[in-house]
Amino acid sequence: MTCFLKCLRPLGWLWAAPLTLLGLFCAIPGLGGAKWLARQNGCLVFVDSGRGLVGLFFRKWRLDSTARVAAITLGNVVILARASFAQSSRLMAHEAAHARQTMILGPFFPVVYFGHWLILFCVRHPTPYRAICLERLARRASGEIS
Ligand SMILES: [Zn+2]
Numbered sequence: 569m570t571c572f573l574k575c576l577r578p579l580g581w582l583w584a585a586p587l588t589l590l591g592l593f594c595a596i597p598g599l600g601g602a603k604w605l606a607r608q609n610g611c612l613v614f615v616d617s618g619r620g621l622v623g624l625f626f627r628k629w630r631l632d633s634t635a636r637v638a639a640i641t642l643g644n645v646v647i648l649a650r651a652s653f654a655q656s657s658r659l660m661a662h663e664a665a666h667a668r669q670t671m672i673l674g675p676f677f678p679v680v681y682f683g684h685w686l687i688l689f690c691v692r693h694p695t696p697y698r699a700i701c702l703e704r705l706a707r708r709a710s711g712e713i714s
Contacts, residue, residue, distance in 0.1 A: 580671025584643040587670055587677060588612075591645025594622050602647045605654060609664035611644050615651040622647055641666035658710045665709035669702055677702075 581588070594600025594614070601620020605613045616622045626637055626649045638659055639648045646663040653659055670677045681702050688696035697703060707713045 577671070580668075581644065583672075583674035584667070584670040584677075586643070586675045588643025588645055591642030591647065594620075594642065594645070594647055600647075605648065605651060608646075608654065609660055609667075611641070611646045611660075611664055611667050613654060613660075614645065614647045615654075616647060616649050639663050641670070643667065643670050658712060661710035662706045662712065665706035666702065668709075669705065 591612070591614075595602045595604065599620055601617045601622045602614035603617050605615045607613065616626055622640075625640065629637055637649065638653050639646055639662075641647075641663045644667050646660075646667070648654060648659075666677075673680055681700060684700045684702070685696050688699050693699050704713070
């Protein structure tokens, strides 16, 4: 990374802070239900405890029929569905890409992400989750697609 980008990183953290705080909220015992796991790829990594709001998200939420939710990224916080998923360098690179996207888009990340999903859903795209531009970029960054 160039010196210029390293110098901009604190601004990215600040710009992503609202979503990072939401992610940290999910780590409050009894509320979100996530537990601390590690710091990895510049992200604070938590794992779902199976209780609370995060566990409900992992059990109930589906963006389309092909989407398995293995992790969610809120700012610089990554919450994994299972602790063993931290061993997947591809998944962690994917989630780190979402964290970098949030450092660029800031609080507009969910607007762009879900806005694009909504458009794809409304035009009856067969796999809207997989076609979201931010998902495609994250899969490319993790080496899942070229
Ligand atoms: Zn993703």
